[in-house]
Amino acid sequence: MLRALLRRLLLSIPLLFVVSILTFVLTGLTPGDPAHTILGTNATPAAIAAINKTLGLDKPIWVQYWHWLTGLVHGDLGKSIFSSEPVTTILANSLPITLTLIIGAVIVSVLVGIPIGVASAQRSKSSGQLIDAFSLVGYAIPPFFLGLLLTLLFADTLGWLPPSGWVDPGEDFGGWLLSIVLPVLTLAIPGAAIVARQTRQGMLEVLSRDFIRSLRARGLSGRSIVYRHALRNSLGNVVTLLGLYVVGMLLGTTLVETVFAMQGLGSIAVVATNQHDLPVLEGAALYFTIVVIVAFAIVDVTRAALNPKLRTR
Amino acid sequence: MAVTFALPRPTARNGVPRALRRPVTIVALCILALLIIAAIAAPLLTPFNPVSNELADAFQLPSGKHWLGTDEFGRDLLARIIYGGRVSLVGVAEAVAVYLALGLTAGIIAGYVGGVFESIVVWIADVAFALPQIIVVLTILAIFANDSSAAMLALGLLGAPGLAVFVRGATKTVRAEPYISAARVSGLRTAQILIRHILPRIASPVIVQVALFAGTALLFQTGLDFLGLGTQPPAPSWGAMVSDGANYIGKDTWMVMPAGIVIVLAIVSFNLIGDALQDLRGDRVSASAVSVGAAIPGTGALTEQHIPGTISPERAAAPVSPSAVLSVRDLCIGTDSAPIVRNATFSLEPGECLGIVGESGCGKTMTALAIIGLLPEGVRTTSGSVLFRGTELQGASEREYGAVRGSGIAMISQEPAASLDPSFTVGDQIVEVIRRHSRLSRAAARAESLSLLAQVRLPDPAGVARRFPHQLSGGMAQRVLIAIALAGKPAVLIADEPTTALDVTVQAEILELLRSLRTEMGLAVVLVSHDWGVIADSCDSALVMYAGQVVEEAPIDAVFTRPRHPYSYALMESNPQRAAETRSILPSVPGSVPPVGQWPVGCHFAARCAFATDACREAPIALDLVADQHWTRCIHPTAVPSPALPSPTTVSEG
Numbered sequence A: 001m002l003r004a005l006l007r008r009l010l011l012s013i014p015l016l017f018v019v020s021i022l023t024f025v026l027t028g029l030t031p032g033d034p035a036h037t038i039l040g041t042n043a044t045p046a047a048i049a050a051i052n053k054t055l056g057l058d059k060p061i062w063v064q065y066w067h068w069l070t071g072l073v074h075g076d077l078g079k080s081i082f083s084s085e086p087v088t089t090i091l092a093n094s095l096p097i098t099l100t101l102i103i104g105a106v107i108v109s110v111l112v113g114i115p116i117g118v119a120s121a122q123r124s125k126s127s128g129q130l131i132d133a134f135s136l137v138g139y140a141i142p143p144f145f146l147g148l149l150l151t152l153l154f155a156d157t158l159g160w161l162p163p164s165g166w167v168d169p170g171e172d173f174g175g176w177l178l179s180i181v182l183p184v185l186t187l188a189i190p191g192a193a194i195v196a197r198q199t200r201q202g203m204l205e206v207l208s209r210d211f212i213r214s215l216r217a218r219g220l221s222g223r224s225i226v227y228r229h230a231l232r233n234s235l236g237n238v239v240t241l242l243g244l245y246v247v248g249m250l251l252g253t254t255l256v257e258t259v260f261a262m263q264g265l266g267s268i269a270v271v272a273t274n275q276h277d278l279p280v281l282e283g284a285a286l287y288f289t290i291v292v293i294v295a296f297a298i299v300d301v302t303r304a305a306l307n308p309k310l311r312t313r
Numbered sequence B: 001m002a003v004t005f006a007l008p009r010p011t012a013r014n015g016v017p018r019a020l021r022r023p024v025t026i027v028a029l030c031i032l033a034l035l036i037i038a039a040i041a042a043p044l045l046t047p048f049n050p051v052s053n054e055l056a057d058a059f060q061l062p063s064g065k066h067w068l069g070t071d072e073f074g075r076d077l078l079a080r081i082i083y084g085g086r087v088s089l090v091g092v093a094e095a096v097a098v099y100l101a102l103g104l105t106a107g108i109i110a111g112y113v114g115g116v117f118e119s120i121v122v123w124i125a126d127v128a129f130a131l132p133q134i135i136v137v138l139t140i141l142a143i144f145a146n147d148s149s150a151a152m153l154a155l156g157l158l159g160a161p162g163l164a165v166f167v168r169g170a171t172k173t174v175r176a177e178p179y180i181s182a183a184r185v186s187g188l189r190t191a192q193i194l195i196r197h198i199l200p201r202i203a204s205p206v207i208v209q210v211a212l213f214a215g216t217a218l219l220f221q222t223g224l225d226f227l228g229l230g231t232q233p234p235a236p237s238w239g240a241m242v243s244d245g246a247n248y249i250g251k252d253t254w255m256v257m258p259a260g261i262v263i264v265l266a267i268v269s270f271n272l273i274g275d276a277l278q279d280l281r282g283d284r285v286s287a288s289a290v291s292v293g294a295a296i297p298g299t300g301a302l303t304e305q306h307i308p309g310t311i312s313p314e315r316a317a318a319p320v321s322p323s324a325v326l327s328v329r330d331l332c333i334g335t336d337s338a339p340i341v342r343n344a345t346f347s348l349e350p351g352e353c354l355g356i357v358g359e360s361g362c363g364k365t366m367t368a369l370a371i372i373g374l375l376p377e378g379v380r381t382t383s384g385s386v387l388f389r390g391t392e393l394q395g396a397s398e399r400e401y402g403a404v405r406g407s408g409i410a411m412i413s414q415e416p417a418a419s420l421d422p423s424f425t426v427g428d429q430i431v432e433v434i435r436r437h438s439r440l441s442r443a444a445a446r447a448e449s450l451s452l453l454a455q456v457r458l459p460d461p462a463g464v465a466r467r468f469p470h471q472l473s474g475g476m477a478q479r480v481l482i483a484i485a486l487a488g489k490p491a492v493l494i495a496d497e498p499t500t501a502l503d504v505t506v507q508a509e510i511l512e513l514l515r516s517l518r519t520e521m522g523l524a525v526v527l528v529s530h531d532w533g534v535i536a537d538s539c540d541s542a543l544v545m546y547a548g549q550v551v552e553e554a555p556i557d558a559v560f561t562r563p564r565h566p567y568s569y570a571l572m573e574s575n576p577q578r579a580a581e582t583r584s585i586l587p588s589v590p591g592s593v594p595p596v597g598q599w600p601v602g603c604h605f606a607a608r609c610a611f612a613t614d615a616c617r618e619a620p621i622a623l624d625l626v627a628d629q630h631w632t633r634c635i636h637p638t639a640v641p642s643p644a645l646p647s648p649t650t651v652s653e654g
């Protein structure tokens, strides 16, 4: 298990470099932009040069990268060009929102998707077709559209839930819980559908293996065979799928945060994109990458815990 | 200098594959075609200008004039959808073009040439896989403001390594096939081989990937427009239309719907086409994996299973031995379309070992599985009776079987490694069975499991108990399975080819173990094997099966000194020892077992029998008593010579 984790972390280091260099090289292509953003389009060349000097943008790109890296080591990601706030402060406020949505969506998908998948694996083919249809549509509804539909139903029409906004759980826990229901649901509905589908397929595959007949021949109860043996052997692939789901959800949270007016990492990144606020965007890129790395590390560890072949020799 | 000889070309498909003819797939194709044609021919299809405001017409519901209603500026929604499709579909096309061009080229070269290039492709894919695409796309958009094309090209670039790795795998598989090496030998240039022979073979799985990627690309494209990062107002685009509608959702619920639904339909269509193509490939795989029932060729409706006259009146009327622990009478097994086993009858005394012999496909394993009610799906017992200690099992419920399996009748099978759950330790698996059949505490069950492992002569039981199945050798795994089988203290053990997968020395050890367990515990054993040597070594009596029928039944000495059925004789003569060593199935009995559903009317063995006469082929042959306890299904039993085989006792010493 430790080895799997180490391997994953070793793979992650080049990934972090690739992402940060990529964003740097790309942003380095247009050194005039931040100055224009600050000064407006009809700024004098002298003023632009002055701004570039204060921002360090007059230096070669690798020098800028080096500055950024050394800053990173000291926990400093620079300042927002737009608001002059430290990037770390901005992101520290938005990270919990994004993580809440992602973790919430994973929990709901698992809690709903796995039981449905298990139940349907023991039933007729038609329940499988229903799940296939659900996951097909769930996968195809863009989160921004699904979010709107849910808001329309639960907030505008029924009035059960707030239509948007993030409530700080420290201030109003109940309000926080209500505020995240719709965004989490928006992300979790397709999630639950694909988890159910994977669980069903995995269960059917495992239930057709030889050892299941052997377990029956030992007189074990159907309940033990399904829940203890078949489910356990199907979970590995579900966990892998959840990893991919989390990576895919980075686009999802970005859209959902915008729909529900939450200042998460994604919507911060979108605003930064609009404002050409490159330090914020670079910081968000770093955080997103770390989220992916952590998600994959959790997937690796969980898979190793589930599959003895991965942790023993 | 190219040598010309005919190269087998990939087989052409006959017409359109079935998965593509499914109604949903056709609908999906039509939707996409419609959207594309509409986008191209937009001015011809709608009289409205998608960007001209008609404020008087704002917020209208669908009507004869505006089929899908209007937006906040009175612009026709249908016109905006038709024109908006241009941005979205061009965006998807851009992403797909980059994805396909780069991914396919890099993948096919990596797969065919390999080497450093392959390693680089794989490494890049590893990194790209974990790269948050959205953030890269946002960075691109921060630089090239509102440049949808730049964003979509970048998305294609980010996806391409994934496709490359996929294509590489597919290419390697095709490359390994003989006709590719033939093409190389024939002097075709690499480029020609790639384009003419490899590309057509991997095309269909690649299209699956492309279809799924197109769905993702559309999600991205509309998402970016929704976020206001792509197409700028007033230009129409699907994503922007949803975001527009969202702004007025409190006032006009309808406005958001048309564009949202079109996006969903388009993505669903891409995915459906991908799924259909995938099923197309899946069909072939699953066709070979379907249960026995479906694989057996049908011979029309299954008429009567029990053929009158196939059992002599004496055999049918023979009383059930009161001491028998297991008694199978007149058991018939079949699918809906064909019989698999007919009229099997035998019984087993406590401590007895009965061997069931025959080639594969004769119904041995089905008979064994029928006893504990574990026939594969599609196969069932059609008539007859299975009595275990006087209780009828035929027709028993799962619950009733649950009370017998493991504790009354246990089973071990051919592939020891595949019979254990890979996720649990050996100890856990034994403890589970012990606790199922007793009221022992966890600790007591654990102790009991160790003593069982010791009983099957595994050195270091505690160490073995901690191991997982993949850490066991074949012989150890079979001992563990025997220990598990003993955990419920059964009276009968069914061993289906217990040694076939094992080395010869291990085989002998396992048979020796089974023998001593019989004497120690009074365990009755049904030993299923294709190998007379194994039967001779262990059994008290033998039951020979051929093409679904019991053809001979006798005490072991009798059958070896004087077989009364030509099939038994032929099996013995075919040198089982050598067959066992090479694991081939009796190479020297000429001909093969007639498949289920194609049995002849008369003697099933007639086609391969050296003593067959016309009488043999005319009518079903009955199982008749020819000597004390010696039954045969042959009308010329005296023609069968005695085999030149060593007697059972010498075999067991050898």
Ligand code: SF4
Residues within 6 Å of the ligand: B565, B566, B567, B603, B604, B605, B606, B607, B609, B610, B611, B612, B613, B616, B621, B633, B634, B635, B636, B637
């Ligand atoms: S009945 Fe005839 S064909 Fe059948 S085994 Fe006997 S001799 Fe051969």
